[in-house]
Every structure is written in C-alpha cells, then in structure tokens.
Amino acid sequence: MLLTVSDLHVSVENKPILRGLSLRVKSGEVHAVMGPNGSGKSTLAYAFLGHPAYTSRGKIVLNKKDISHLSTEDRAKAGLFLALQSPIAIPGVTVTNLLRAALGDNKNPSHNPILARRFVGSLPVEEFMKAVKEYAKQLHIDESFLSRGIHDGFSGGEKKKIEMLQALVLKPKFAIFDEIDTGLDVDALRIVARGIGMLSQKGTGIIIITHYQRILKYLKPDVVHILVSGKIVKTGNAELAKKIEDNGYTQFSV
Numbered sequence: 368m369l370l371t372v373s374d375l376h377v378s379v380e381n382k383p384i385l386r387g388l389s390l391r392v393k394s395g396e397v398h399a400v401m402g403p404n405g406s407g408k409s410t411l412a413y414a415f416l417g418h419p420a421y422t423s424r425g426k427i428v429l430n431k432k433d434i435s436h437l438s439t440e441d442r443a444k445a446g447l448f449l450a451l452q453s454p455i456a457i458p459g460v461t462v463t464n465l466l467r468a469a470l471g472d473n474k475n476p477s478h479n480p481i482l483a484r485r486f487v488g489s490l491p492v493e494e495f496m497k498a499v500k501e502y503a504k505q506l507h508i509d510e511s512f513l514s515r516g517i518h519d520g521f522s523g524g525e526k527k528k529i530e531m532l533q534a535l536v537l538k539p540k541f542a543i544f545d546e547i548d549t550g551l552d553v554d555a556l557r558i559v560a561r562g563i564g565m566l567s568q569k570g571t572g573i574i575i576i577t578h579y580q581r582i583l584k585y586l587k588p589d590v591v592h593i594l595v596s597g598k599i600v601k602t603g604n605a606e607l608a609k610k611i612e613d614n615g616y617t618q619f620s621v
Contacts, residue, residue, distance in 0.1 A: 368394035368430050370541045370572055375425035377407070377414045377597075384410040386597040387425075392541060392590075397563070397573040399583055399608060402594035403616045408576045409452060411594070412545040415574075416442050416449045429540065446540030450530035450547050458516040462529060465517055466499060466536050502535045505565075507558055523550030531562040534571075541572040548582040560585035580612045595619050 370392045377385040384407045392398050402408050414423055417439045427435045434442050457465075467487050487495035500510060506528045518526045527547050534542050544563065548556055560582050567573050575582065583591075583605065591608045593601040593616070600619045601607065610618075 368540055368570070368572065369428075370430075371426070371428040373426040373428070375411075375414060375423065375427070377410050377421050377423045379410070379421055384421075384597055385414065388594070388597070388599055390592060390599065390602075392572040392574060394540070394570045394572050395567050396590065397567050397575065397586065397588045398590045398592065399575045399577060399588040400592045400594055400599075401577055401579075401608060401611055403578070406594045407597040408594055409545055410597075412449055412452075412543050412574075412576055415447060415543050443539075448534050448537060448539035448542040450527075450534060450542065450544045452545040452547075452549060454518050454526045454530055456516065456518040456520070458519045460517055461514050462517055462532070463496075463499065463513045466533065467495070469533075469537055470495070499532075499536055502532055506532055506535075506562055507554075508532060524552065524555040527551060527559055528555065528562075531559050534566055535562060538566075538569060539571055541574070542566060543574045543576065545576045546578070547575070548577055548579070556582055557585050580608045583608045593619050 372388060372390050375385055375388045376383065388411065390398070400408055400411065410421065414421055415427065417437065423435065425435070426433055429445055429447065432445065434445055437445065470487050470490070485492060499513065503510060503513060508528050512521070512525065512529065518529060521529065527550070530547065547559055551559060563573055563575070563586055575588065577583070587605050588608065591603055591605060592599045593607065593611070595616060
C-alpha cells in the first residue's frame with residue numbers, strides 16, 4: 368500500500384501556500400513533517416482530505432487510485448484519517464455512536480436495522496465494545512468519556528486521546544496527525560506516541576505534522592521531511608529532527 372503526493376500546489380483565496388510538494392509513504396511507515404509557523408504544514412493536512420476552502424492541483428494517489436478530486440467523505444472511505452490540531456466539540460454525538468456509524472457505513476452497506484443493532488460493521492456489538500474499551504484503557508481514557516458528546520467539555524489532552532482512539536478503532540490505511548502533540552503533558556505525550564506506534568505496527572502509514580521533536584523522542588520516525596515556505600527542502604532520517612532541535616529552521620531558509 369502506498370500514498371503518493373506529486374507536485375501538489377495548494378492556495379487559499381488565491382494565496383499560494385504549498386508550492387510543488389511531493390512525498391511517498393508506505394504502509395507501516397512513520398513520516399514526520401516538520402517546519403516553522405506558516406510553512407504550510409496544516410494546509411498539507413487539510414489538502415489530504417480535500418478541505419473545500421483550499422484550491423489544489425497536483426495528484427494524491429492512494430494505492431494506485433487518484434483521489435485528488437474525491438470529496439472529503441470519499442477520501443475518508445478510501446482509507447485516509449485526519450486527527451485535527453484543534454478538534455471541535457460535537458454535543459449530542461457520543462464517541463461510541465460516531466465509531467459505530469463510521470464502521471457500519473464502511474463495512475455493512477445493507478443498512479438492515481436488525482443487523483445494525485447486533486453488529487457494528489462485521490463485528491458483533493459485544494466484540495466492538497470490548498475492542499473500544501480495551502483501546503480506551505490503553506490510552507488511559509475513562510470509560511465514561513465513551514458515552515459523552517465528542518470533545519464536549521474535554522481538555523486538550525483528552526481531545527487528542529479521543530482522536531487517537533478513533534484512529535485505532537477505525538484502522539485507516541493512512542493517518543495524518545496534525546500537531547497532535549500540542550497541549551499534551553509528558554505522560555499524555557508518551558501515551559499518544561505509543562498509540563501511533565501501535566497503529567503503524569498494524570500496517571497504517573503515518574504522517575505526523577509537528578513543530579518540535581517532542582513526540583519524536585517517544586516515536587522514532589522512518590523519514591523526516593522539513594517543510595519551509597510551502598516546499599520540502601530536506602528529507603532524512605530521525606537524526607534530521609535532532610538537528611532541528613539543536614539548530615532550528617533558519618539553516619533551511621528558502
């Protein structure tokens with residue numbers, strides 16, 4: 368499985384943000400995209416899922432299928448997942464119901480009301496709930512959060528753990544984490560990094576978008592990309608992230 372971005376240009380209100388970006392991510396690989404404020408990191412995350420406010424040209428190909436012109440919903444169904452930097456609250460929609468709807472939509476297209484009560488996708492309800500609760504336990508999420516509105520009244524750290532929970536349950540082909548380390552204390556950072564590691568071990572390709580090396584101390588990336596002024600100006604291994612911590616981004620100015 369391969370996710371390929373080729374010569375991607377993205378603009379907002381006619382202002383160019385990404386200027387010919389290309390990268391390739393294989394199943395199970397962990398890629399870190401690092402860069403200073405305003406370099407286009409979050410724009411890249413939104414472009415992957417086809418945010419309607421962004422105008423794009425170039426190709427995004429998932430497993431030999433060009434998804435560049437698909438809707439956000441269809442890109443998600445194709446296997447892309449985006450954990451937002453600032454997840455919004457959705458009162459009235461519980462975490463469990465969101466996951467049930469997402470899995471049911473993807474894996475049980477019959478919409479049979481009897482099956483919908485007994486199964487979540489291809490899983491019996493009991494097995495689905497057991498898996499959700501087990502992942503919640505591993506992420507140190509209290510079970511009471513599963514029956515609350517998504518992110519409704521959650522702290523910053525709790526929101527990021529819930530995003531991580533969704534990724535683990537949904538098992539996407541490729542997952543993009545937009546500054547998931549923002550606002551996390553050291554303990555939560557370790558927990559989220561461990562969750563991302565679990566996801567990559569199950570075969571999900573990972574793209575972590577971040578300013579700092581904080582989360583990379585607990586999760587060694589296979590590839591590090593430096594994004595400056597909308598372009599990838601340097602690609603290397605985990606050692607490249609350490610150089611950023613020591614010397615900053617000025618060495619890569621364009």
